[in-house]
Amino acid sequence: xxxxxxxxxxxxxxxxxxxxxxxxxxxxxxxxxxxxxxxxxxxxxxxxxxxxxxxxxxxxxxxxxxxxxxxxxxxxxxxxxxxxxxxxxxxxxxxxxxxxxxxxxxxxxxxxxxxxxxxxxxxxxxxxxxxxxxxxxxxxxxxxxxxxxxxxxxxxxxxxxxxxxxxxxxxxxxxxxxxxxxxxxxxxxxxxxxxxxxxxxxxxxxxxxxxxxxxxxxxxxxxxxxxxxxxxxxx
Amino acid sequence: xxxxxxxxxxxxxxxxxxxxxxxxxxxxxxxxxxxxxxxxxxxxxxxxxxxxxxxxxxxxxxxxxxxxxxxxxxxxxxxxxxxxxxxxxxxxxxxxxxxxxxxxxxxxxxxxxxxxxxxxxxxxxxxxxxxxxxxxxxxxxxxxxxxxxxxxxxxxxxxxxxxxxxxxxxxxxxxxxxxxxxxxxxxxxxxxxxxxxxxxxxxxxxxxxxxxxxxxxxxxxxxxxxxxxxxxxxxxxxxxxxxxxxxxxxxxxxxxxxxxxxxxxxxxxxxxxxxxxxxxxxxxxx
Numbered sequence: 001x002x003x004x005x006x007x008x009x010x011x012x013x014x015x016x017x018x019x020x021x022x023x024x025x026x027x028x029x030x031x032x033x034x035x036x037x038x039x040x041x042x043x044x045x046x047x048x049x050x051x052x053x054x055x056x057x058x059x060x061x062x063x064x065x066x067x068x069x070x071x072x073x074x075x076x077x078x079x080x081x082x083x084x085x086x087x088x089x090x091x092x093x094x095x096x097x098x099x100x101x102x103x104x105x106x107x108x109x110x111x112x113x114x115x116x117x118x119x120x121x122x123x124x125x126x127x128x129x130x131x132x133x134x135x136x137x138x139x140x141x142x143x144x145x146x147x148x149x150x151x152x153x154x155x156x157x158x159x160x161x162x163x164x165x166x167x168x169x170x171x172x173x174x175x176x177x178x179x180x181x182x183x184x185x186x187x188x189x190x191x192x193x194x195x196x197x198x199x200x201x202x203x204x205x206x207x208x209x210x211x212x213x214x215x216x217x218x219x220x221x222x223x224x225x226x227x228x229x230x231x232x233x234x235x
Numbered sequence: 236x237x238x239x240x241x242x243x244x245x246x247x248x249x250x251x252x253x254x255x256x257x258x259x260x261x262x263x264x265x266x267x268x269x270x271x272x273x274x275x276x277x278x279x280x281x282x283x284x285x286x287x288x289x290x291x292x293x294x295x296x297x298x299x300x301x302x303x304x305x306x307x308x309x310x311x312x313x314x315x316x317x318x319x320x321x322x323x324x325x326x327x328x329x330x331x332x333x334x335x336x337x338x339x340x341x342x343x344x345x346x347x348x349x350x351x352x353x354x355x356x357x358x359x360x361x362x363x364x365x366x367x368x369x370x371x372x373x374x375x376x377x378x379x380x381x382x383x384x385x386x387x388x389x390x391x392x393x394x395x396x397x398x399x400x401x402x403x404x405x406x407x408x409x410x411x412x413x414x415x416x417x418x419x420x421x422x423x424x425x426x427x428x429x430x431x432x433x434x435x436x437x438x439x440x441x442x443x444x445x446x447x448x449x450x451x452x453x454x455x456x457x458x459x460x461x462x463x464x465x466x467x468x469x470x471x472x473x474x475x476x477x478x479x480x481x482x483x484x485x486x487x488x489x490x491x492x493x494x495x496x497x498x499x500x501x502x503x504x505x506x507x508x509x510x511x512x513x514x515x516x517x518x519x520x521x
Contacts (some may be wrong), residue, residue: 027258030258031258031259034254034255034258035255035258035259038251038252038255041251042248086316086319086320086321087319087320087321087478087480088319088320088321088478089319092320092480093480095480097321098275098304098306098321143240143241146240146241146244147240149244150240150243150244150247153247179275179304179306180306180307181304181305181306182289182304182305184304194284196425196426196429197280197284197423197424197425197426197429198284198425198447198448198449199425199428199429199448199449199450199451200449200450201449201450
């Protein structure tokens, strides 16, 4: 069994080796997951805001479904996207299977419900605070949603970060739709799975440490950006 | 008030979108490669994890300019993916399934490429006393009688199919013992070897994966060298008449290279720790 200190040393060595291949893998992981979070937030946040502030038939059912979909198994999402993008599937002519685009589609489907559900949670309280004001101003549905999103923007960052956490850590979906092809669709998590299957347990763990470090850096960067924005807003 | 709010939200979305696009642009090389000449090779973990494909594919690319993108999964899944048309060339090791694939019209033709062999690995303590048993059927019967732990792929892969053929020949119905001494992991060769090392269980593996596997702990090869353990690899072009997206010309070029003199020499030259892992045996004048 490899001991922790040697794994840590290996992880540090990996980062400072400036190995082009490793950096490309890290870059692809970030590009795929951040794009998926962006798209997931683009649709998920307005959906969460609508669920929080508007009343329409089926709202309760939709909320329950979105909440349940927070726990969608990545491998199932991967399989569904695979069947869609397969050459014998309905979208096969696009030739997207085994490309980074396919991975973005799968991860967007994974994180969108999570971001929507957490956004709804954040905005539902804000909405009850503002409800009377909104009524007195006779705001349209769309105006309500934008007002809520703007005023709740700092809280919504947490929802987006949770989405990022889910995207960057999942392996089941990107393995199926990306195929873990070297230099094309190989990301951090699929590399870790591959090295584990080769029996390179120390290397796999070291890569895991690198992945966690990247996650912490991304979270810290976005939170400090948030803090700066907040300070500027109230200055 | 509302128009400025909408503007602010747009700016917020725009800023995030801009940051993401900058990142995507920085990574353009990875995307740009999408448009180049490439084929998808559906293959098995043994050919990929052992390092064989990584060693020989650049030689083909240098000669032809065609990049071969490898999707390494079990033989069962590779055949399934190719049946869906999600691959241009199929390189696997389960002759009966390959012939069925061609007979059903999914593939154009099947050609032998290379072979190696399966081995039974197990803990050094060897509780079922298999070491030195030349007859693999007798070894399996001993194993079942001793009810020693055995880790199976259980994933319909080429290795799993070979294992099931051996159990059948030994007259043992392992399904009855599943969960007891017989453990079907339902995962790849490497994952199954990790499990067998963790459990102190026996396992059937192809020799290439075993030799390049890095977590052997105390496990050793105990049964080998029996004709029944022969492991043949075949290559098939996915039928472009069935799936118009198949890159038939580039795919056939790869098959011709791999079964030709250069490809066969490249396979023979690939060694791990000084040992040759795959033995070319494509028909001559191909």
